[in-house]
Amino acid sequence: MDSHDKQRDSGYDAGNGTSPTVPTGVTESEEATPTTEATGAAEVTGSTGSTEAEEFDHEKAREGARLLLEAVGRDPDARGVSDTWTRRVPAMFETLTEGRREAAKPTMRTFESETDGLVIKTGIPVYSMCEHHLLPFYGAAHVAYKPGESMVGLSKLVRYVRWRSRRLTTQEALTSGVATGLADELEAEGVVVEITATHMCEAMRGVETATATTTHESVGELSSTDHERFRESVRDSGWTPDVF
Ligand SMILES: [Zn+2]
Numbered sequence: 067m068d069s070h071d072k073q074r075d076s077g078y079d080a081g082n083g084t085s086p087t088v089p090t091g092v093t094e095s096e097e098a099t100p101t102t103e104a105t106g107a108a109e110v111t112g113s114t115g116s117t118e119a120e121e122f123d124h125e126k127a128r129e130g131a132r133l134l135l136e137a138v139g140r141d142p143d144a145r146g147v148s149d150t151w152t153r154r155v156p157a158m159f160e161t162l163t164e165g166r167r168e169a170a171k172p173t174m175r176t177f178e179s180e181t182d183g184l185v186i187k188t189g190i191p192v193y194s195m196c197e198h199h200l201l202p203f204y205g206a207a208h209v210a211y212k213p214g215e216s217m218v219g220l221s222k223l224v225r226y227v228r229w230r231s232r233r234l235t236t237q238e239a240l241t242s243g244v245a246t247g248l249a250d251e252l253e254a255e256g257v258v259v260e261i262t263a264t265h266m267c268e269a270m271r272g273v274e275t276a277t278a279t280t281t282h283e284s285v286g287e288l289s290s291t292d293h294e295r296f297r298e299s300v301r302d303s304g305w306t307p308d309v310f
Contacts, residue, residue: 122163127156162195165232172225174251176216184292186210187223188303194231194240196267203237205263205278206305207244210296211254212288218252226251237263237281245283256286258296262307278307 131151135142142151164170190207207227230244245259262280269276284293 122160122167124156124160127159128152131155161232163233165230170232171229172222174218174222174226176218176252179213179215179217181213181217184210184212184288184295185217185220186296186299187220188300189305190224190227192227192231192240192261192263194237194263195234196265197234197236199267199271200234201266201270203263203265203267205261205307207241208260208296208300208303208305209244209248209257210259210292210299211248211252211257212286212292214253214255216252223248237261237265237279241281242283242285245285249285254286256284256288256292258282258284258288258293260296260300262305264307 132142188208192207193204209223241261245257249257260282262278
């Protein structure tokens, strides 16, 4: 009960504007250290940087979901929604944010490179969530890399994109995250990533018709021929966004 109340209090404090520009990093550190001690938060941030995201706080997720139900005028204990905040939403958010937990990352077992050409995989499904509205955006990623010493199976690219997508993010950040992440994992000479996605925050609220957004990121050494080959492959894949 105690820690429960503390968490609520710290949440309200942030909302009360005692410090109007609370950097998100501070909030995240607090999430990872339920003790809410300032020293504890500093410790976490100071360690590996990614540890802050390793834990999922079920208690806070439950509380948040319950408050949201109350905010929209629903009785959180009514039959239809009692499981929503106690179980379903926390479980779903835990899964949909596992891209921030290293432990959930797919193993990227590599084998000796058989080619010095470009390895291309188009039409990789993307399901992610926009950090601005907590609503999904979805579409496809097209990925190409130029191997260094080692390669991975194409299915690993699919798994990597899925893992990486499971977080609250923006399409731009996801695109560059996949590109730099893969470049690191594969020690590739170069990686190019293109994501085209439809955003539900736009489709559901929008006055404008939903559109597909395309983002592009390229890291490392890729020639203009490599880029051309990538473009052709994306075009030839015939993949088109599912916009409605
Ligand atoms: Zn959004």
